[in-house]
Amino acid sequence: MDVASNLQTVKQNISVACKNSNRNPQDITVIAVTKYVTIERTEETIQAGITDIGENRLEGFQEKYHHFKDRAKWHFIGTLQTRKVKDIIDQIDVLHSLDRLSLAKEINKRASKQIECFVQVNVSGEASKHGLKPEEVLPFLEELKAYPKIHVVGLMTMAPHIDDKTKLRSIFRELAQLRVQVQRKQYAYAPCNFLSMGMSNDYSIAIEEGATHVRIGTNLVG
Numbered sequence: 001m002d003v004a005s006n007l008q009t010v011k012q013n014i015s016v017a018c019k020n021s022n023r024n025p026q027d028i029t030v031i032a033v034t035k036y037v038t039i040e041r042t043e044e045t046i047q048a049g050i051t052d053i054g055e056n057r058l059e060g061f062q063e064k065y066h067h068f069k070d071r072a073k074w075h076f077i078g079t080l081q082t083r084k085v086k087d088i089i090d091q092i093d094v095l096h097s098l099d100r101l102s103l104a105k106e107i108n109k110r111a112s113k114q115i116e117c118f119v120q121v122n123v124s125g126e127a128s129k130h131g132l133k134p135e136e137v138l139p140f141l142e143e144l145k146a147y148p149k150i151h152v153v154g155l156m157t158m159a160p161h162i163d164d165k166t167k168l169r170s171i172f173r174e175l176a177q178l179r180v181q182v183q184r185k186q187y188a189y190a191p192c193n194f195l196s197m198g199m200s201n202d203y204s205i206a207i208e209e210g211a212t213h214v215r216i217g218t219n220l221v222g
């Protein structure tokens, strides 16, 4: 399917999820995850009106970034190795995978501007997933005060690949509740207004539970 048609379907689903949860579709940012697709397909994506592009690996990110540059906003959604920070940090608009102090420290050292970051949380507890344990998030944020280039705009999680909607919902709900706890702290460097959660399989549920940023690959760009 062409990206424009896929986008129409995604928008319809977002509209339904927003109705169900009394939210405004304008508060949802769709990030097209282009990690499986070519430059041509990414061009089609931008032509379809999507300007937020997500990549999870350094090579794919840089290939797309160098081609499209300021035609898109650049989200890095995968694990970022500390030693690669210097090569990529000034190309990243939003980092979705801040999960350790060594990474924050290196970003603070190398970035020439403040970086918008989501703190990644491993809500499901799967061993294969990156991210902090929920109970580690508040102490972690406390430590980030020392790194002025880090601006925490929100929390991010990846749900497991399961069909159990009740389980998925409870994972997203837990991240939303954690955000409330963070916001109560009123850290100037961590307003934490956003929730990056929801992928092709589960974005409707994520939106019903408060997602502001959904990261969609398969069902949008293929």
Ligand SMILES: *Cc1c(COP(=O)(O)O)cnc(C)c1O
Pocket (backbone or CB within 6 Å): 033, 035, 056, 077, 078, 158, 199, 200, 201, 215, 216, 217, 218, 219
């Ligand atoms: C690949 C990926 C996505 C998109 O996954 P789809 O199931 O293809 O929509 C979202 N977030 C992250 C972190 C990813 O690596």
